[in-house]
Amino acid sequence: MKIHVSLLDTTYMNSMQSALNASLLRQQVYANNIANVNTPGYKREQVHFDSILQSQLAASGQSMGISTGVVQPLSLEANNTRDIGTNVGSATALGTVSPVVTTDSSTAIGGNGNNVNVDAEMSALAENQVGYGALVQDMNDQFSMLRTAILGS
Amino acid sequence: MGVGLFDGMSISGSGLTANRTWLDVIANNIANANTTRTPAGGPYRAEEVVFSPGSASFSSALGNATGSTLQGVQVSGIVSDPAPFKLVYDPSSPDAVNGYVQMPNVNIGTEMMNMISATRAYEANVTAFNAAKTMDTQSISIGK
Secondary structure, three states: OOOEOOOOOHHHHHHHHHHHHHHHHHHHHHHHHHHOOOOOOOOOEEEEOHHHHHHHHHHOOOEOOEEOOOOOOOOOOOOOOOOOOHHHOHHHHHHOOOOEEEEOOOOOOOOOOOOOOHHHHHHHHHHHHHHHHHHHHHHHHHHHHHHHHHHOO | OOOOOOHHHHHHHHHHHHHHHHHHHHHHHHHOOOOOOOOOOOOOOOEEEEEEEOOOOHHHHHHHHOOOOOOOEEEEEEEEOOOOOEEEEOOOOOOOEOOEEEEOOOOHHHHHHHHHHHHHHHHHHHHHHHHHHHHHHHHOOOOO
16 A cells, blocks of 8 residues: 655644644643642543544544545534635644543542642653653654755755 | 643742742741740731632633633632640740740641641642743744
8 A cells, every 4th residue: 555645744734733732731731730739629630632633533544644545534623614724624623623621520639629649740741741842853853854845955 | 722832831830839828838837836925915826828729820810711720729818727825834934824824826747747748849830830841942943
């Protein structure tokens, strides 16, 4: 099977952008949990993104970063008709994959109704930070290739 | 949901402010652990901070108004500890009544424990702040 990896793969770029946004949001949610570690009654929040993006990619018959043959339109639609490139179809649809924030209402560890586990938050924060760096690096590599293709040097 | 570039730093910043305030209150309690005369009369009464979600910064207030729950933390109040004063037998003290002196209700053990909690929480917020800062710096390098 011939695999086309387009330099101007907007599906890829848009899903990268979604992932970057989700990662930034995740950082803020972890920071907020950590800031409220001693707030009585506070319940930690969590971000769901990867599973949503994966199910959207699976629904469209794609895997991250590589488009095989004809790009199938995604079942997800753009939220706003004024979004740039709404007509591109799948590319824009992926760009609109939004992370979902939910509250973890499980029982508290301490007696004050707070269920933030600092160890878990700190390690998740570190993991997210490294992941974000990888995403940025990947995106920069993509732009670098694009620049090379355009300028020829 | 919009994700502001610098929101992560202001959230952690609110955690830094809140824990520093807590540390100030703890320091004040420890400093006054033996204060038997206050302007209000009587011995010093220990103070405690009350944390609640939310902060005074504009961006978080705006975020709150637009539905975001990420608003950081704030010290919503500093309240007096209602615990009774300790009575110490010391007839030589000028504050003695029937040989007993009312001492502040500051529990040094509790204060030291809280101090460690506040310090650790402060450090955790510094780490989260630095993570946000690194990520923001990486963001503005995209495409360079």
